[in-house]
Amino acid sequence: MLRPFSRCRAFSMEQTSSKPRLTGLLSNETLARVERMRLVPNRRRTNRAQGEHLSGKGGTSIEFSDYRDYVAGDDIRRVDWNIFARLQRPYLKLYSHEEEMHVTVLVDASSSMRSEEKFDRAKQLAAAFSIMGLMGGERVSVFACNHSGGGPEMETRMAGRVSTRRVFRFLENLEPSGDVPVEHAIESMLRLHHGRGIAIVLSDFLTFGDVSRSFNLLYSARLELFALQLLGPTEIDPEITGDVRFVDSETGDALDISSAGELLGLYHEHRLGLEQYLGEQSRKRAGRFVSLSSGDSVERILFETLLRQGWVQ
């Protein structure tokens, strides 16, 4: 379990309002609130290293978890002698095991993210999730993929408050370009990643390929998927009529559409179908999926949408 509040490292709103902005991605107020928030994974996937996350296996922390019957070979130091004195039977006292969780943030930095502030919103969310991880004592890695074939840009294995500047600098310097599909970006990221935890994928997921293989790889890598689809307002609800020629921002390919206005109904069907497919693929692998509008503010996404859906607390 993540502890809801860090005990002493939270900024108060009053303290940050008078200070200069630490980053262009998030306001100080938002940053202060984000620092008090924590990611809420569905499953306990942690590294062996000591951390704030309680291991499901039980462990050596002082936080009591449960009792069980003593079996041969158990460490007799864990026997609760008070119970033994009262019941004349040995019971082992179990404690929660707190381990470190690796938060991996993957930002789709292909050209398709350039439109309608999708990339800006992705960077803001990536920053927010990274801050949550760093403030929660997790190890944080941030990846950004853009060009097919090329390796991802990354800032890996960051930990502690001191890494916040690295995170901000890395994200602020990102520019969208390239044509890498998101499934390839995930695979590229996995080739460089080590550790269990959460994989937060920020993308529009508008790909011609199939994400199921990449999601499988994430699952195999013991990474719980947090998939966030970011679509622009006109992608969610396009207002197009007549004959148009669509040009792909990544590939430059063209597609002629006649009577586009008549096809909007079908478009919505296919868009919702994609959301449903991505949601199913995520849930099959114990992950989560949410589709967001880049027109919504990052505060609204964080403090309303994700908070209400239990992604963060």
Added chain:
Amino acid sequence: MNWPGFSAIANAWWLLLLIPLIIFYFLKLRRPRVEIASLALWQSVVNDQRVNSPFQKFRRNILLWLQMALLILLVLAAMQPFFVGGSARSRYLPILVDCSASMAATDVESGNSRLDLAKERVREVVENLLPDQRVSLIAMHSTAQRLTEFTDNKRILLDALDQLTIRDVPSRLEDALRMTQALARTVPVESVLVYSDGNFPQRVSFDLPFEINYQQLPPAGSNAGITAFNARQAEPPNWDVFLRVEASAALLGTVGLWQDGQRLGTATFVLDAGQSQRITFDVESEISSRLEAKLEVDEGSFDSLAADNVAFLDLPTARPLRAYVDPELKNYRHALRTAENVELFPANDDRAVDSDVRSAAYDLVISSKLDDRGIDAVTRLFIGAIPEDVSSLIVTPVVTGLTEFIDWDRSAALLQHMQLRDVQISEDITKQDDVEDANFEAAGYSILAHGNNGPLLLERRTGATIEYFNLFHTENSTLPYRIAFPIFVSNAVQIARQEAGISEVRASKTSVLPSREVAADTEYRVVAPSGESETVRSGKDGILNGVAAFESGRHRIMDGGSELTSIAVSLLDSAETSLASVEQIQFDELSVEAADELLDTDRPLWSTLAAIAFIVLLAEWWFFQRPAVS
């Protein structure tokens, strides 16, 4: 179902333009470019089977379809399609429009005349004229008048139609058909359209070389009119004036009589349909005067025709008949001396005729000398005289022989009420061999009586003068001893009275003005009641005749700026007043019935197609110009 026909089907070749249209459409199709993040979603939409359904495929190229529809519509319009009407389609179509007096009869409710209705229907035909059709408008009244050549110029046709006016005369279908027959010699005429109220003689002596589509106009309202107006001299200076009033329906009203603008009296008439009523007035007139009769129906009754409500009659000065009789013709002088209102010249039988007597003007001349043709008279009767221009047709000199009247024209004014069968003639009037009756007619003579071997009595009218030639001398016959003789003399007197217009006068009818004696070979201007004028020239004999008079009323004959005289004419036609309508026209070999339905003309569709094409063009313009992405 009648499939539409095409007047210019060769224009269908223009449909080949569809090929370059389709090619150019796909070559030149310009779409606004819209950059989007990824084509992934739209590609899946396009790949959707529903998008590629036939209907969706159609919608995807709707601009092309609009352009193809526009081209097809324009080509169809150029092919000049038309809905085939019920009537046979003719390339050359003469249209006969009745514009006689009865066509002025109006409806009770609408007030439209028959001519207005006919114009409306003809206008519809002209408006729906197909491009290869030619129409000739012919006005039909007492004669036929060609208004236009065969033309497809609608403006000319409609202008001519607008200028068509009522003529206050009866209609003669036969003349119009003969004119159409003449036209049919220059162009192929298959059918003729006739618009009429059917007020013409049912029997028409004409061999139809084409079909007739007789479009009978619906009947008008009730009508009453004056159909006869005459006067007979009573005891001078009195005249008995007679009017005949007829009605097409039960009507009552009054007839007023005016003399030189002074109202003389009013008579009431009450008539049922088809009845007539004779109305008499006693008029005193020592000098010539003008009579005018006006008919008015009572309030609440409807009189549909105005032209027959007025009639005119000019009364001459009351005087005795002036008769010059050759002193040698004692039988005739004896018969005339006892006749009333006859002044005989020379007064004395034995006195030689002096030059003053011969140079005076007479109403009747009876003489045995052809030299007396120089005496001024409107009626001349020659006894035992053979005119020079027929002397070569008759064996002369006349030999003695026995001749009888074989046949005579009993309807001739000179021979009416006479029995000539037992009259014996001791002169043998024999025509030359190889001479037929037609030879006399060619010389201008009508044969009134035939003897055993040739004509016995000839008639010749020259201008205003009528001459009779009794080829045998009555003294060489038993005629003076028969009862027929005083009748013969009385008939001559009666003819002279009528020709001189002193005993009985009848109102002149429209169509042609009565002849008038004027200066020879002089131009005059005849002004109709409506103000229209016509310049006419008198003949070398000083007779002004053959002047058309299509309007009821007084026509003024103007010599320069001054009025020489005036002549009044009236409709006075029983058939026109009755508004009788012929349902079936009986020709020599067949009969033609009035069409049961209105003429269903061929209706051209090009204008409709052009209008639809224009709408498609607007739709295409809107479709092309509308914002592609908003």
